[in-house]
Amino acid sequence: METNASLEFAKHILLLIGIILSIGTLSGLVARALRVPDVVVFLLFGIALGPQATGLVDIKADSAINQLILIFGSSYILFDGGASIRLKVLKEVWLSVVILATLGVVVSMAVTGLAAYYILGVPVIVALLLGAAIASTDPATLVPVFKQIHIKDRVAQTVMSESAFNDAMGAILTFTVLGIAMGAGTFSAGDAVLDLLKQSGLGIVVGGALGYLAAVLIAHEKFGFLAEYAPVVTLMAVIGAYMGADGLHSSGYMAVFVFGIMLGNQQSLGFQVAERDEAQLEDFVLTTSLIMRMFIFILLGSQVNFSLMNQYLVGGIAVVTIFMLVGRPLTVFLCALPDRRAKWSLRELLFMCWTRETGVIPGALAGLLLGMKAPGAEMIASVTFIAILMTILIQATTTQWLAKKLDLLVEE
Numbered sequence: 001m002e003t004n005a006s007l008e009f010a011k012h013i014l015l016l017i018g019i020i021l022s023i024g025t026l027s028g029l030v031a032r033a034l035r036v037p038d039v040v041v042f043l044l045f046g047i048a049l050g051p052q053a054t055g056l057v058d059i060k061a062d063s064a065i066n067q068l069i070l071i072f073g074s075s076y077i078l079f080d081g082g083a084s085i086r087l088k089v090l091k092e093v094w095l096s097v098v099i100l101a102t103l104g105v106v107v108s109m110a111v112t113g114l115a116a117y118y119i120l121g122v123p124v125i126v127a128l129l130l131g132a133a134i135a136s137t138d139p140a141t142l143v144p145v146f147k148q149i150h151i152k153d154r155v156a157q158t159v160m161s162e163s164a165f166n167d168a169m170g171a172i173l174t175f176t177v178l179g180i181a182m183g184a185g186t187f188s189a190g191d192a193v194l195d196l197l198k199q200s201g202l203g204i205v206v207g208g209a210l211g212y213l214a215a216v217l218i219a220h221e222k223f224g225f226l227a228e229y230a231p232v233v234t235l236m237a238v239i240g241a242y243m244g245a246d247g248l249h250s251s252g253y254m255a256v257f258v259f260g261i262m263l264g265n266q267q268s269l270g271f272q273v274a275e276r277d278e279a280q281l282e283d284f285v286l287t288t289s290l291i292m293r294m295f296i297f298i299l300l301g302s303q304v305n306f307s308l309m310n311q312y313l314v315g316g317i318a319v320v321t322i323f324m325l326v327g328r329p330l331t332v333f334l335c336a337l338p339d340r341r342a343k344w345s346l347r348e349l350l351f352m353c354w355t356r357e358t359g360v361i362p363g364a365l366a367g368l369l370l371g372m373k374a375p376g377a378e379m380i381a382s383v384t385f386i387a388i389l390m391t392i393l394i395q396a397t398t399t400q401w402l403a404k405k406l407d408l409l410v411e412e
Contacts, residue, residue, distance in 0.1 A: 013065065019056055023049060024294030037145045037396045038290075039297045043389075046301020057302040061367050066299060073292035074140045074360050075242045075256045079234065080289040081143035081160045082260020086153065087268050090261075093158045093342045099335040100158075101165035107334060108135040109173055111327035112319065116383070119322075120315045125181045126376035132177050133366055133380055134323065134387045136170030138359030139163040139253070141392060144293050145357070149400045152408045155348050158336075159355050164257035167361045168199045168250075174365050181375045203254030206245040210237050210255075211262025212269070218281075219271035231284035234263070253361075296360060304389065308382045316386040323387065324395070329353040347406040354402055357395055358387040 027045045031038035049057040059066050090097070113131035117124055142163045146156040172195050214237045217226040226233050238256050245255035262269070309316070332353045336344050366384035369377045403409045 042297035043301040046298035050302030079260035082257040083264030104331040105169040115322040132173040137163040141357040141359040202250030207255035207258030211259040312382040316383040
């Protein structure tokens, strides 16, 4: 019986994989025809496939297979984003990235928390917990958007880098506020800064070391004996970077992003890559990232809980609107405008004000809060779902239009 049950479960999972790949391919064609980022269409088709619609896909958010897809999928998409970053550009805008990924998250939390306190009528600490949970931007959404819509390099790479670096800050803030809300501690700015430096620093060290090692094994003139197996090396190293950093209690997502930066800048590090090998690796990474996007966003859409959202629908929409139209612009102007070295133009700042999609990371934090029965967890999960839907469906679909209006598009 046990063997039969295991076999049936395996067949069920295989069927779900087939459904997601088939619908994902159709969604990609629809997205191309409509000229919108594919993550938007993946999310909508996911909602249609979910248990609250057709019921074809029903994978629980807390299941092992869902967590596996989220962790590896987000990691690989982040690696792909890191590989797109050019060190020359990053040197020009690094100060803006650092301030946006640290102080910017605090500003977003404060504005959102204030809005939730007055609009939803929840205690201050619960309102701040909501603000912390949705304050970080989502690399799994932003990286694919900027892969498909060609925006001025320094703007795209600043937003992608911010989204990769601020997940650690978002998680630290969330669990610091949670400790206070549950009476398990008090806020210490010094401890929070030290924790951030530890998570970020170790993540950068792990990602940098593994990225350099991978570059040596792939492209070194004498030791590059794995050049033919470069795609397999990326899979192993992404898993190794995430697990290594996570094992050291640091940011796994930061590690894989830095790993991608190292591998994407092999020539700057003094390595020479054959054109054929480079094209083979690029094709593999693009295909794998596409498959990961399909799985992440179709599953995310299928898990949207409309009954939970309806409890706080009107107030949640109001809070998220303030979050988008007040919190983000305030964050960008406070954090990026003072960076005289970057010399941001008003058009670039306005574009960054509109580009801050919420997705996988805030969704995961909201799920953790629900599982831990945190104060106001249902309200936080409800507003997080609303933020995910509003930012992806509204902001991601208008990214290209806004970039064109602000003259920030570049020719492919």
